[in-house]
Amino acid sequence: MNRRNTPTKEAVLNLLLSSRKALSQDAIERQLDIEINRATIYRVLNRFCEDDIVHKIVAEDGKQYFAICKKCEDQPEVVQHHFHFRCLSCDSIECLQVPVEYSVPNGYEVQNANCVLTGTCNDCS
Amino acid sequence: MNRRNTPTKEAVLNLLLSSRKALSQDAIERQLDIEINRATIYRVLNRFCEDDIVHKIVAEDGKQYFAICKKCEDQPEVVQHHFHFRCLSCDSIECLQVPVEYSVPNGYEVQNANCVLTGTCNDCS
């Protein structure tokens, strides 16, 4: 299943790269200068997830948001599980450079973490 | 907006009280012995949330799950923000007695936390 380069893919990727925020399909479609079909955007995003180029966050609004997995400058693995913050005022979601720390009962095996803090961000407070 | 006692309300509450898991509207409807309309179940649950009898968890499947806010035995405020665990094998969600610890950048104000760990639970591993 070899990947191909397409204008769509490039456009979505560039948008995510230039955005400080995690974006929903909806937001991506609106912010793109070219028109891309909804289903296509989802497919591109899901492919990015499979390829670990992007990670998906599900917020308490039940919607999916996507953000680049940036290796914050040098550290190759800051990408681990980190908190996300959703501002109720400006309705934006961003990755926090705050690792998720937890322990689980015996016999539990954690594969993934989806952690979203909600409140007011610095810009809005 | 005074609350009234109804069979529906009691039934849903009892089910949640007796369940070790967080339940979706779907699961509640299925597990109830009496028939209750979908919309009604949601309304009952949302009222419980308003009254802090129940808390809502949104999992990465985008669905809402509801669990009793039990004051784990004595401690009046174990109810705080805690992790939840979703087992991909038995597809169940439970509250973990594990508090969510985090720090946020200056100027950020956290009002709520929705944290779900995903993997395999003890029963399934």
Next chain:
DNA sequence: TGTTTTATTGCGAATAAGTTGCAATAATAC
């Protein structure tokens, strides 16, 4: 106990997010 008030319910329709099948298009390899 009968009457009034209004919270709660059921129903059907609406909304919204995300997915899927299929045929057409277009990267990429040959």
Next chain:
DNA sequence: GTATTATTGCAACTTATTCGCAATAAAACA
């Protein structure tokens, strides 16, 4: 240039949740 097949657009579909509205029934009250 031609063939292969990943990608796209479109429309239809699924699933979760909400909403308007009229009917029902708790609870307060006379």
